[in-house]
Each structure stands twice: as structure tokens, then as C-alpha cells.
Amino acid sequence: MDGRDLVRSVGVGNAGRAARGLRTVRAAWRRRRIDAVWLPQRGAERARVPGQVRDVEPGPGGGLIRFGRSELRITVAVNGALFWGWDGAGPLPSYALAGSGPEPDPRAVLEPDKDGGWRVVAERATLVVSRHGAVQVCTPGGLTLRRDLPPRWWEPVDGGAARWMQRSEVPADARFFGLGGRSSGPRLRDGRYRLWNTDPGRVFGPDGGPLSVTMPVQLVVADAGTHLVFHDTTWDGTVVLREGEEGAGSGHDRVGRCEVRMDGGPLRCWVLVGTPARVLHTWASLTGAPAVPPSWALGHHHAGRGLGGERETRRIVAGYQERGLPLDAVHLDLDHHADRQVFTVDRERFPRLPALAEELRRDGVRLVSVVEPAVRAAPGDAVHDGGSTLDAFVRDASGCTVRGVTRAGESAFPDFTHARVRKWWGGLYEERLGQGFAGFWHDRNEPTSFNAFGERTLPRSARHALEGRGGDHREAHNVYALCMAQAGYEGLRELSPRERPFVFSRSGWAGSQRYGGIWSGGVAPGWPGLRASLSLVLGLGLCGVPYSGADVGGQDGGPSAELYLRSLQLAAYLPLFRTHASARAGHGAPWDFGVEILEHARAALLGRRRLSPYFVTLAHLARRTGAPYVRPPWWGAPEDRALRDCEDTFLLGDGLLVAPVLEPGATRRPVRLPRGRWYDTVTEEAYKGPGQVVVDAPLSRIPVFARAGAVVPVRGADGESELEVWAPAPGRTGGGLVVPDAGDGWDEPEVERYAVRRQGRQVVITREGENGSGEPGRPVRVRGLD
Secondary structure, rough: HHHHHHHHOOOOOOHHHHHHHHHHHHHHHHHHHHHHHOOOOOOOOOOOOOOOOOEEEOOEEEEEEEEEOOOOEEEOOOOOOOOEEOOOOOOOOOEEEEEEEEEEOOOOEEEOOOOEEEEEOOOOOOOOOOOOEEEEEEOOOOOOOEEOOOOEEEEEOOOOOOOOEEEEEEEEEEEEEEEOOOOOOOOOEEEEEOOOOOOOOOEEEEOOOOOOEEEEEEEEEOEEEEEEEEOOOOEEEEEEEEEEOOOOOOHHOOOOOEEEEOOOOOOOEEEEEEEEEHHHHHHHHHHOOOOOOOOOHEEEEEEEOOOOOHHHHHHHHHHHHOOOOOOOEEEHHHHOHHHOOOOOOOOOOOOOOHHHHHHHHHHOEEEEEOOOOOOOOOOOHHHHHHHHHHHOOOOOOOOOOOOOEEEEEEEEEOOOOHHHHHHHHHHHHHHHHOOOOOOOEEOOOOOOOOOOOOOOOOOOOOOHHHHHHHHHHHHHHHHHHHHHHHHHHHHHHHHOOOOOEEEEOOOOOOOOHHOOOEEEEOOOHHHHHHHHHHHHHHHHOOOOOOOEEEOOOHHHHHHHOOHHHHHHHHHHHOOOOEEEEEHHHHOHHHHHHHHHHHHHHHHHHHHHHHHHHHHHHHHHHOOOOOOOEEOOOOOOOOHHHHHOOOOOOOEEOOOOOEOOOOOOOOOOEEEEEEEEEEEOOOOOOOEEEEEEEEOOOOOOOOOEEOOEEEEEEEEEOOOEEEEEEEOOOOOOOEEEOOOOOOOOOOOOOOOOEEEEEOOOOOEEEEEEEEEEEOOOOOOOEEOOOO
């Protein structure tokens, strides 16, 4: 690092910034020193491939195939999921899987195949293993969905973790999606994607770099079918994708390719086959049902850095109330803490925080607290002393507590991969509940440690419990946030058993949906950031995390009035709907942008409130089915290649298609419609898909379409739920599911099923039940007849 880098890291300005700059320089050198001493250095390696088949050992759902230099365990689960693990690796232990994992399917039998290979025939797919170790997944009709070539390992001569590589081929028409929260998607183009949760240290745009949530989960969509592939290892790695080129070259050259390289961990893989809905349902059965947020969390949230204290918080809330704008939650950032230390309150800024929280709750507004994992390393602080007594903090290989630099200063980090530490941390939320907070926003939990150079996280050699197995940060890093979310969620369930916890995080991993949602982190203030926000939410949904969202307004820079409005209009249809800005950016409130923007923002906010029963329904259905609220337009028609390439619209549930405005100055935009009849929800004009139409997109709204025959629960003028039914096309039928709001507790609401049919100029809607059909039992409004 030269002198200019040193000056830049230290910074100029006030003494506080300069002091933190010096600390980050020291922290970076300390991290480098620790890793140089304790991290195993890569030396000579020997390459290994499986070799040829020697013998097999049939077992439940599959069996064990032994090769000359490795062995492969194959299991077909009762839910149809296919598993294989090299070197005998089994499904467990795994941070992704819920419980003990699925049972093997006794009907699946390992049997000989041609050319000395073996196969297992399952209900949804056939798995074929060649005599050299290639693994092929085919549909019941014999079409190939993917072919994994024999893997390769690089093993250190003197022992240690082995690197490995897996190359795969998919059909030429296949498109790749997923890999966590990717801002360059939702369709993943040719390129290299890193699997390492990363604090980018800046706002993000659609540059495709690693962000806070990466997952080794791909959804691959092709004419032959849809499949999800999950490489279950938490180590650092990369995925290189190359789409196929139909008509270019011949045979082998046409296929799409995927190369997965991992720095360590087991080489084990899950593949799920079926329609997108079936695949995500099976994925949820493997990794756990998504948590259902309390109903208020499906409304509008406002967050602001530098709110200034109780007076400023009241001013923001009053601003919404005086203008008749819906507001359901206010988020307090780290500046409400005493000296930015977690689980404390600045008594000067918030002298009566519990009373404030109670007053706001009576007005329908909840308080949400930011919680960061870093604990200031200050003896005498209750949290630090409690953690030290418990031996809760991450240590290096010499036994010393690892220190990092965070917004709280010199800090220690709890080891959430230890059950005892999770239990301790979860109990600390009692202080937050006592202050009146109803929800929790986990930030900088990659985890982030500021460094002047190098990675902004803990040393890779730092030691972790890893549930008693022991290991270092190379293996624990990607699941650190997942384990922190588990600690918070389970602690809140114990502390407040009558209410569903509300937890969402900036970082996470496969299985995070069990404990809450994901927040995007800082979004670039320009128009590219708007497109990136949508990509991130769509990608997370396809990885099994249905509740997510990106901030409106930009934390660190004020957007233009038009961009703010278009961002708000998009976010009003995303699960986590939050405006967020710093004090210098005007707090990002709708009235900061003039009278015209305020009125259009009012329409978006009221529109979201009107759809609150629909969002409640989507939340409960996501728990039951794994289906995300926000879905790509090809969700119901993956065979439609034009829809597979469409990235600027999305389905909200089964009933609505949303077409946000993502470019400046646009007042009309093209929209590609899936098959069927679609109604403009404002004009009620009908359009026929599949195909592209051009529609008005005035500044006052973005185009939203309703599927013919859809039943959408909405909030009526009296505040009660009613059914908005969109007329089926002549000769067609429709219907939908509605889950009523049962409150924020654990009561299981009954799913209401509705059938819709058209009889001439009339639309008939009935509620279907075990005892036959009946009247809907709630107000019905039919739209689209004219």
C-alpha cells in the first residue's frame, strides 16, 4: 500500500473520521498478519478424478457407487428431490436443510445401465451415472436436463481442505436464474459469479458483483423442463455460466455450460425437477417453510439515518398522518443507540422510548430497531461482559478474541455457529422488546469489519464452533448471517410467544427464509439502481426467499423527483416496502418532492394499502407452497422463450402483472403479456396474450394488469376485505385462493377457495368447500365485463 492509499484510508475531515481511518489501517494489517500465521498456505497439490466404477452397494432410495479413487452416494427423497454426494458425503450436516432432511424413497432402486453405468428411476426424473462418474438427469420422457461431468479435486499434499470443480452441461435454450441476490439479473448472462457474501462498501447497481446474499442455488429453465440445482457447501467459490447458442456449431458446441469451483467443503448436490411451482415447493420442503411476517410488516415502512431523536421521529410520523398517507412502521438506525452500541438507547435523543413506541402503536405504527452483530470491545459494557463470560466471541487460532472495526468502534463478534451463543444472543432481544420495538433489521451481518485494504470481514483463519465440528471463517462466513437470524428469530419466539417475529437481514444463505426476509442494502441512486432492485427481489424469490425488498429514495443521495416516484411505484408492489434516506438526502419522504409528486405518491401508498389482504394471502401461501410473492413473467409458462428473456415485468401472485417504469421520461412502455386475457386495472381495457402491447404509463401510475378470472382480495372503503373478481373470457372459468388475516399470532387461517365462471353477461362466483359450493360470504366486485 503506497502513501496515497494510506492518506485515502485515513481520510480528511473531522477527528472522528480520521481516527476510524487509522483504526481501519491497523485492522487491515492485523487481519493480514493473523491470516499469514494461521491460515494454511497452499502448497503442492495432486489432482484427482473418480476413476472407473469398481462396485456398487444398493441402499434406501439409491445406494453407493465406488469408483477407483472416490465414491458416490445417491439418494432419491420421498419428495422427489435427487441427491448425490462425492467421497461418500451425505445430506447432513447442513445449514440449509430443515430438520433431519427428507426420507429416502423406498421405490427408487439402483440398477445397471448400459456401458457399465448405473441409474435410478424416480417419479419425476431418471438419474444416470456413467462408468467414469458423469451424472445425468433426464425427464421421464428421456430428455436431458443437465449432465455433470466427472468432478476434479485438488488435494494439498500435506493435508487440508481440497479444492474441487464441477462442470455441467444444460440444453442450448436454457436460461440461468438465482445465485442469491444478484443485481445484474434476474436472468444470469455469461460471466463469473462469486459465492461469498460481500459488503460492497458502496451502494450497488447492476454490475453483477458479489453482494450481501449469495447462494449456490440455480434455477435452470429450458424447453425440456425446469430444474433447481443446489451445491451444498458454504465455502468461497465461483460459478461461471455460458448460455448455449442454438444453431451455432453442432452437437457439443451448442449446449449451455456451468462451472462451479469451490475452495473446500463437500461436493454434494441436490437437483429438483418439475414446474417452477413444484420445484419451489420441493425446495421449501427441503430447506424450511418461509416465515410469515406479521400483517403490519406487509405495509409501508419508513427508515432514516440521522432521524435526530424522538422529536424528529414524531415529525416524520406526523408528516404522514397530516397528509393522509399510510404508514405502518418506522425504522431506527444505529444512531438511536448510545454510542452506537447494540442493545442500548441514547437517553438524550430518546428519553421516553417505550412511551413513544406505545403512542405510535396506538396510531398503527410500529417501531423497528436495527441490530448489528458487532459488540464494542469495551469492558464494563453489559453485552460485552456477558459475551466474554460466556466465551461467545469469535477467536483466532491462538485463542485471542478477534477484533474488528465497525460503526460501534473496536468490536468483537459473536460466534453464531454455536447453539449456546445463539441462545444468549436471542435472550438479549428482551431489552429491545422492553423498549417497545416490534421488529428487527439485521444490518452489516456478512459480517462487516472495516479494513483500509483487503476484505471487509473477519480473518479467514478466525475459528468457529460450526455446531461442534470446529472450523474457520472460510467455512462459516457465508452462514454467519443465517445463524444470526436464527438466533434472533428463535429468541423472539421464546420471549414473545404470542406474536410472529419480524426479522429481516442484509445478508443470508440458503434457508434464510425460515427466519425472515432479506433487505437489499444500499441501492445506487440512479435509474440503473431501480432495475437492479427488481432483479435482486426476483432472484431471491427463485432461491426460496419470498419476502424481500429494496429501499426507495437512496440512503446517500437524493434522487430526482421522477426517479423517486417511479421507485416508490415499483416498491409498492414488492413484499418489503420501505422508504429510506439519510438526513442530508431529505429523509426521502413523499412531500420532499413537491405537490404533484406527493399526490402521485399518495396513490401508490393507498394502492398498497388496498392490496394488503392480497399480500397477506401471498405470505400465507408462500409458507404453504414456497411460491414467491414476486415471480418472473414465465412462472406459469416456462416454455415461452420470449418470456424467459423478459426482465422488466413481474407477476404478483397468480392474479396481477406489474410493469414498472425503469427509464427516465417514459410515459408509454411495451409490455409482454403471458398467455390469456389481461385487463388494465385502471381502464379495464382487455388485452390478449401471448404477445407484446404498448400501453400508457403516465407519471401518475405504472401499468398493472389483472388476469382474466382472477380473484384478488382487496381492502374496501370501509376497511373490510372484499373480493375483486376479473371476468373470465367468454367460455372460460377462473378462480383463486384467499387467506384471511388471522392477526399477528400463530392461529392457522383457513384457505378460502373460489371458483369463477362466466354465463353470458354475468359472472358467477362461488366458494368451494368440502360440503360443496356456496355464497362467497364477503362483498364481491366484478370488473372487466365491459
